[in-house]
Amino acid sequence: MSEPSYSLLGLWPIINRWKKLVGTALVLALVLSVAVALLMPNVYKSTAVFFPTNPQTTDPDRIATEGSKLELGGRTEDLDRIITIGESQPIAELMIKRFGLHEHYETGAAGDDAADDAALRKFSSNLDIVHNERDAIELTFFDEDKQLAARIANTLVQVIDSVNQQLTLENRRNVLGLYQQRFQFLNKEFETSRQKLIQARRRYGIYGLEQQSRYLAREIIEVETDLRKAEGEGDDSRKIAGLRRALRGLTRSEQGNVLNLEDYTRGVDSLNLFTARMTDLQGRLVKARGDYETADVALKGKLSSLYLVQKAYPATKKSKPIRWLIVAGSVFLTLALSIVVITLLELWRRTTRRPTSRPAL
Structure with a gap:
Protein backbone atom coordinates (compact mmCIF):
# COMPACT_ATOMS: atom_id res chain seq x y z
CA MET A 1 0.00 0.00 0.00
CA SER A 2 1.44 3.43 -0.98
CA GLU A 3 2.12 6.05 1.70
CA PRO A 4 -0.23 9.08 1.73
CA SER A 5 1.28 12.37 0.48
CA TYR A 6 0.99 15.75 2.21
CA SER A 7 1.15 19.30 0.86
CA LEU A 8 0.97 22.83 2.22
CA LEU A 9 -2.59 23.11 0.98
CA GLY A 10 -3.45 20.22 3.21
CA LEU A 11 -2.45 22.22 6.30
CA TRP A 12 -5.52 24.42 6.25
CA PRO A 13 -7.98 21.65 7.15
CA ILE A 14 -5.64 20.60 9.93
CA ILE A 15 -5.38 24.17 11.24
CA ASN A 16 -9.15 24.53 10.94
CA ARG A 17 -9.71 21.43 13.06
CA TRP A 18 -7.29 22.75 15.72
CA LYS A 19 -8.23 26.41 15.36
CA LYS A 20 -9.29 26.83 18.98
CA LEU A 21 -5.98 25.50 20.26
CA VAL A 22 -4.00 27.51 17.73
CA GLY A 23 -6.04 30.63 18.41
CA THR A 24 -5.56 30.25 22.16
CA ALA A 25 -1.81 29.84 21.70
CA LEU A 26 -1.62 32.93 19.49
CA VAL A 27 -3.61 35.03 21.95
CA LEU A 28 -1.44 33.89 24.83
CA ALA A 29 1.71 34.63 22.82
CA LEU A 30 0.40 38.07 21.91
CA VAL A 31 -0.52 38.94 25.49
CA LEU A 32 2.71 37.62 26.97
CA SER A 33 4.92 39.23 24.34
CA VAL A 34 3.18 42.58 24.76
CA ALA A 35 3.58 42.35 28.53
CA VAL A 36 7.24 41.40 28.25
CA ALA A 37 7.94 44.12 25.66
CA LEU A 38 6.30 46.77 27.83
CA LEU A 39 8.22 45.64 30.91
CA MET A 40 11.58 45.76 29.12
CA PRO A 41 13.43 49.03 29.88
CA ASN A 42 14.52 51.39 27.13
CA VAL A 43 18.19 51.09 26.22
CA TYR A 44 20.07 54.04 24.70
CA LYS A 45 23.35 54.08 22.84
CA SER A 46 26.03 56.75 22.50
CA THR A 47 28.73 56.55 19.85
CA ALA A 48 32.10 58.28 19.62
CA VAL A 49 34.03 58.25 16.33
CA PHE A 50 37.79 58.81 16.15
CA PHE A 51 40.91 58.06 14.13
CA PRO A 52 44.11 56.72 15.70
CA THR A 53 47.20 58.75 14.92
CA ASN A 54 50.57 57.31 14.03
CA PRO A 55 52.49 57.17 17.36
CA GLN A 56 55.79 57.81 15.56
CA THR A 57 54.66 61.32 14.66
CA THR A 58 54.30 62.20 18.36
CA ASP A 59 57.78 61.01 19.35
CA PRO A 60 60.05 63.91 20.35
CA ASP A 61 62.97 62.53 18.38
CA ARG A 62 61.02 62.75 15.12
CA ILE A 63 59.51 66.13 16.01
CA ALA A 64 62.90 67.58 16.91
CA THR A 65 64.99 66.14 14.09
CA GLU A 66 62.50 65.83 11.25
CA GLY A 67 59.81 68.36 12.06
CA SER A 68 57.13 65.70 11.65
CA LYS A 69 53.46 66.63 11.67
CA LEU A 70 50.65 64.80 13.43
CA GLU A 71 49.40 62.23 10.94
CA LEU A 72 46.28 60.11 10.96
CA GLY A 73 47.24 56.47 11.18
CA GLY A 74 44.87 54.30 9.18
CA ARG A 75 47.27 51.42 9.50
CA THR A 76 45.95 48.04 10.53
CA GLU A 77 48.32 47.79 13.49
CA ASP A 78 47.15 51.16 14.84
CA LEU A 79 43.48 50.19 14.55
CA ASP A 80 44.04 46.77 16.12
CA ARG A 81 46.03 48.30 18.97
CA ILE A 82 43.27 50.78 19.82
CA ILE A 83 40.53 48.12 19.69
CA THR A 84 42.60 45.75 21.82
CA ILE A 85 43.16 48.45 24.44
CA GLY A 86 39.46 49.35 24.50
CA GLU A 87 38.34 45.75 24.96
CA SER A 88 40.95 44.85 27.57
CA GLN A 89 39.92 43.77 31.06
CA PRO A 90 41.94 46.43 32.96
CA ILE A 91 40.08 49.17 31.07
CA ALA A 92 36.72 47.54 31.84
CA GLU A 93 37.56 47.20 35.54
CA LEU A 94 38.68 50.83 35.66
CA MET A 95 35.41 52.03 34.12
CA ILE A 96 33.31 49.81 36.40
CA LYS A 97 35.05 51.24 39.44
CA ARG A 98 34.99 54.84 38.25
CA PHE A 99 31.26 54.90 37.49
CA GLY A 100 30.13 52.56 40.27
CA LEU A 101 28.61 50.07 37.84
CA HIS A 102 28.30 47.33 40.47
CA GLU A 103 25.47 49.28 42.03
CA HIS A 104 24.12 50.44 38.67
CA TYR A 105 23.95 46.88 37.30
CA GLU A 106 22.78 45.54 40.68
CA THR A 107 25.34 42.75 40.58
CA GLY A 108 26.37 42.94 44.23
CA ALA A 109 29.15 44.48 46.25
CA ALA A 110 32.51 45.10 44.64
CA GLY A 111 35.20 42.63 45.68
CA ASP A 112 32.99 39.57 45.44
CA ASP A 113 34.14 37.29 42.62
CA ALA A 114 30.64 36.54 41.37
CA ALA A 115 29.62 40.21 41.49
CA ASP A 116 32.81 41.33 39.75
CA ASP A 117 32.37 38.72 37.04
CA ALA A 118 28.72 39.67 36.50
CA ALA A 119 29.54 43.38 36.27
CA LEU A 120 32.40 42.67 33.87
CA ARG A 121 30.20 40.56 31.60
CA LYS A 122 27.44 43.16 31.66
CA PHE A 123 29.87 45.95 30.82
CA SER A 124 31.45 43.96 27.98
CA SER A 125 28.04 43.15 26.51
CA ASN A 126 27.15 46.85 26.47
CA LEU A 127 30.41 47.90 24.79
CA ASP A 128 30.97 47.70 21.05
CA ILE A 129 34.19 48.86 19.35
CA VAL A 130 34.38 48.35 15.60
CA HIS A 131 36.53 49.44 12.68
CA ASN A 132 34.23 50.93 10.07
CA GLU A 133 34.67 51.05 6.32
CA ARG A 134 36.26 54.53 6.46
CA ASP A 135 39.18 53.33 8.61
CA ALA A 136 37.75 55.08 11.66
CA ILE A 137 36.88 53.49 14.98
CA GLU A 138 33.33 53.65 16.32
CA LEU A 139 33.02 53.19 20.08
CA THR A 140 29.43 52.56 21.15
CA PHE A 141 28.11 52.04 24.65
CA PHE A 142 24.57 50.93 25.57
CA ASP A 143 22.80 51.73 28.82
CA GLU A 144 19.38 52.45 30.24
CA ASP A 145 20.63 55.88 31.33
CA LYS A 146 21.39 57.88 28.19
CA GLN A 147 23.46 60.47 30.08
CA LEU A 148 25.58 57.75 31.68
CA ALA A 149 26.06 56.03 28.32
CA ALA A 150 27.47 59.24 26.81
CA ARG A 151 29.78 59.89 29.79
CA ILE A 152 31.13 56.34 29.74
CA ALA A 153 31.76 56.46 25.97
CA ASN A 154 33.64 59.78 26.18
CA THR A 155 35.64 58.65 29.21
CA LEU A 156 36.56 55.43 27.43
CA VAL A 157 38.01 57.43 24.55
CA GLN A 158 40.13 59.45 26.99
CA VAL A 159 41.33 56.34 28.82
CA ILE A 160 42.23 54.60 25.55
CA ASP A 161 44.17 57.70 24.49
CA SER A 162 46.03 57.77 27.81
CA VAL A 163 46.94 54.08 27.71
CA ASN A 164 48.00 54.36 24.07
CA GLN A 165 50.35 57.22 24.98
CA GLN A 166 51.82 55.20 27.85
CA LEU A 167 52.95 52.55 25.37
CA THR A 168 55.56 54.95 23.94
CA LEU A 169 56.00 57.22 26.97
CA GLU A 170 59.01 55.36 28.40
CA ASN A 171 60.78 55.39 25.05
CA ARG A 172 60.04 59.09 24.66
CA ARG A 173 61.50 59.77 28.11
CA ASN A 174 64.64 57.86 27.15
CA VAL A 175 64.94 59.95 23.99
CA LEU A 176 64.54 63.12 26.05
CA GLY A 177 67.28 61.88 28.40
CA LEU A 178 69.62 61.38 25.43
CA TYR A 179 68.98 64.93 24.26
CA GLN A 180 69.71 66.22 27.74
CA GLN A 181 72.94 64.21 27.99
CA ARG A 182 74.09 65.48 24.58
CA PHE A 183 73.34 69.08 25.54
CA GLN A 184 75.19 68.73 28.86
CA LYS A 302 51.02 65.12 25.98
CA LEU A 303 49.94 65.19 22.36
CA SER A 304 46.79 63.17 21.85
CA SER A 305 47.22 59.86 20.05
CA LEU A 306 43.62 60.01 18.81
CA TYR A 307 41.87 62.40 16.46
CA LEU A 308 38.32 62.73 17.77
CA VAL A 309 35.79 63.22 14.98
CA GLN A 310 32.60 62.97 17.01
CA LYS A 311 32.01 63.05 20.73
CA ALA A 312 29.44 60.76 22.27
CA TYR A 313 26.20 62.63 22.96
CA PRO A 314 23.13 61.50 24.92
CA ALA A 315 20.74 59.70 22.57
CA THR A 316 17.49 61.41 21.60
CA LYS A 317 15.65 58.10 21.10
CA LYS A 318 15.98 54.58 22.37
CA SER A 319 18.06 52.01 20.55
CA LYS A 320 16.28 48.93 21.85
CA PRO A 321 14.04 47.07 22.47
CA ILE A 322 12.01 47.18 19.24
CA ARG A 323 8.74 46.24 20.84
CA TRP A 324 6.63 45.67 17.74
CA LEU A 325 9.29 43.33 16.39
CA ILE A 326 9.30 41.36 19.64
CA VAL A 327 5.50 40.98 19.55
CA ALA A 328 5.39 40.11 15.84
CA GLY A 329 8.24 37.66 16.19
CA SER A 330 6.67 35.96 19.19
CA VAL A 331 3.30 35.56 17.45
CA PHE A 332 4.89 34.25 14.25
CA LEU A 333 7.08 31.81 16.16
CA THR A 334 4.08 30.59 18.15
CA LEU A 335 2.09 30.07 14.94
CA ALA A 336 4.93 28.13 13.35
CA LEU A 337 5.40 25.91 16.41
CA SER A 338 1.64 25.36 16.66
CA ILE A 339 1.47 24.22 13.03
CA VAL A 340 4.35 21.84 13.58
CA VAL A 341 2.74 20.40 16.73
CA ILE A 342 -0.72 19.89 15.26
CA THR A 343 0.76 18.43 12.10
CA LEU A 344 2.70 15.88 14.11
CA LEU A 345 -0.46 15.08 16.09
CA GLU A 346 -2.41 14.50 12.88
CA LEU A 347 0.29 12.25 11.51
CA TRP A 348 0.33 10.29 14.73
CA ARG A 349 -3.47 9.89 14.65
CA ARG A 350 -3.52 8.74 11.03
CA THR A 351 -0.78 6.24 11.73
CA THR A 352 -2.56 4.72 14.73
CA ARG A 353 -5.96 4.57 12.95
CA ARG A 354 -4.70 3.03 9.73
CA PRO A 355 -6.44 -0.44 9.26
CA THR A 356 -4.16 -3.42 9.14
CA SER A 357 -4.52 -5.43 5.93
CA ARG A 358 -4.52 -9.20 6.05
CA PRO A 359 -3.85 -11.55 3.10
CA ALA A 360 -6.94 -13.47 1.68
CA LEU A 361 -7.16 -17.19 2.39
Missing part, protein backbone atom coordinates in the same frame (compact mmCIF):
# COMPACT_ATOMS: atom_id res chain seq x y z
CA PHE A 185 78.20 67.10 27.15
CA LEU A 186 78.45 69.81 24.49
CA ASN A 187 78.02 72.53 27.11
CA LYS A 188 80.89 71.04 29.13
CA GLU A 189 83.10 70.71 26.06
CA PHE A 190 82.33 74.28 25.01
CA GLU A 191 83.30 75.60 28.43
CA THR A 192 86.52 73.54 28.42
CA SER A 193 87.48 74.87 24.98
CA ARG A 194 86.73 78.41 26.08
CA GLN A 195 89.05 78.07 29.10
CA LYS A 196 91.80 76.65 26.89
CA LEU A 197 91.39 79.57 24.51
CA ILE A 198 91.75 82.04 27.39
CA GLN A 199 94.86 80.20 28.65
CA ALA A 200 96.38 80.28 25.17
CA ARG A 201 95.79 84.03 24.90
CA ARG A 202 97.49 84.55 28.27
CA ARG A 203 100.41 82.29 27.39
CA TYR A 204 101.14 83.84 24.02
CA GLY A 205 99.94 87.33 24.89
CA ILE A 206 97.54 87.51 21.97
CA TYR A 207 94.30 89.40 22.54
CA GLY A 208 93.71 91.20 19.25
CA LEU A 209 95.02 89.36 16.22
CA GLU A 210 94.65 92.13 13.68
CA GLN A 211 95.97 94.99 15.84
CA GLN A 212 98.85 93.01 17.33
CA SER A 213 99.95 91.63 13.97
CA ARG A 214 100.11 95.15 12.54
CA TYR A 215 102.03 96.45 15.55
CA LEU A 216 104.51 93.55 15.52
CA ALA A 217 105.15 93.82 11.78
CA ARG A 218 105.60 97.58 11.99
CA GLU A 219 108.03 97.33 14.90
CA ILE A 220 110.07 94.57 13.26
CA ILE A 221 110.32 96.56 10.04
CA GLU A 222 111.28 99.78 11.83
CA VAL A 223 113.93 98.13 14.05
CA GLU A 224 115.41 96.19 11.16
CA THR A 225 115.51 99.34 9.04
CA ASP A 226 117.24 101.28 11.79
CA LEU A 227 119.73 98.44 12.25
CA ARG A 228 120.61 98.39 8.57
CA LYS A 229 121.04 102.17 8.52
CA ALA A 230 123.25 102.10 11.61
CA GLU A 231 125.42 99.35 10.13
CA GLY A 232 125.69 101.16 6.83
CA GLU A 233 126.54 104.52 8.33
CA GLY A 234 129.07 103.02 10.78
CA ASP A 235 127.33 104.23 13.91
CA ASP A 236 128.35 103.44 17.44
CA SER A 237 128.70 99.69 18.09
CA ARG A 238 126.61 99.97 21.24
CA LYS A 239 123.73 101.38 19.23
CA ILE A 240 124.06 98.60 16.68
CA ALA A 241 124.15 95.97 19.44
CA GLY A 242 121.06 97.49 21.02
CA LEU A 243 119.19 97.38 17.74
CA ARG A 244 120.20 93.75 17.23
CA ARG A 245 118.96 92.83 20.70
CA ALA A 246 115.72 94.64 20.03
CA LEU A 247 115.28 92.76 16.75
CA ARG A 248 115.95 89.41 18.43
CA GLY A 249 113.45 90.29 21.15
CA LEU A 250 110.81 90.96 18.51
CA THR A 251 111.46 87.74 16.58
CA ARG A 252 112.56 85.13 19.15
CA SER A 253 110.70 83.88 22.24
CA GLU A 254 113.74 83.19 24.42
CA GLN A 255 114.49 86.90 24.64
CA GLY A 256 111.53 87.39 26.99
CA ASN A 257 109.46 89.87 25.02
CA VAL A 258 105.72 89.52 25.74
CA LEU A 259 104.94 89.99 22.06
CA ASN A 260 107.37 88.35 19.65
CA LEU A 261 107.09 86.83 16.20
CA GLU A 262 107.89 83.26 17.24
CA ASP A 263 105.30 83.07 20.07
CA TYR A 264 102.84 85.05 18.01
CA THR A 265 103.01 82.51 15.17
CA ARG A 266 102.54 79.54 17.51
CA GLY A 267 99.81 81.41 19.35
CA VAL A 268 97.93 82.23 16.15
CA ASP A 269 97.95 78.55 15.16
CA SER A 270 96.65 77.50 18.59
CA LEU A 271 94.05 80.26 18.70
CA ASN A 272 92.78 79.36 15.23
CA LEU A 273 92.44 75.72 16.32
CA PHE A 274 90.59 76.59 19.54
CA THR A 275 88.44 79.17 17.77
CA ALA A 276 87.40 76.67 15.11
CA ARG A 277 86.66 74.12 17.84
CA MET A 278 84.57 76.64 19.77
CA THR A 279 82.67 77.71 16.65
CA ASP A 280 81.80 74.09 15.90
CA LEU A 281 80.82 73.39 19.50
CA GLN A 282 78.76 76.55 19.67
CA GLY A 283 76.69 75.58 16.63
CA ARG A 284 76.17 72.04 17.90
CA LEU A 285 75.37 73.35 21.39
CA VAL A 286 72.69 75.72 20.11
CA LYS A 287 71.12 72.95 18.02
CA ALA A 288 71.27 70.46 20.91
CA ARG A 289 69.61 72.96 23.24
CA GLY A 290 66.86 73.60 20.69
CA ASP A 291 66.30 69.87 20.16
CA TYR A 292 66.12 69.27 23.90
CA GLU A 293 63.66 72.10 24.47
CA THR A 294 61.46 70.94 21.58
CA ALA A 295 61.48 67.34 22.83
CA ASP A 296 60.74 68.48 26.38
CA VAL A 297 57.76 70.52 25.20
CA ALA A 298 56.53 67.61 23.08
CA LEU A 299 56.73 65.22 26.03
CA LYS A 300 55.12 67.58 28.53
CA GLY A 301 52.50 68.65 26.03
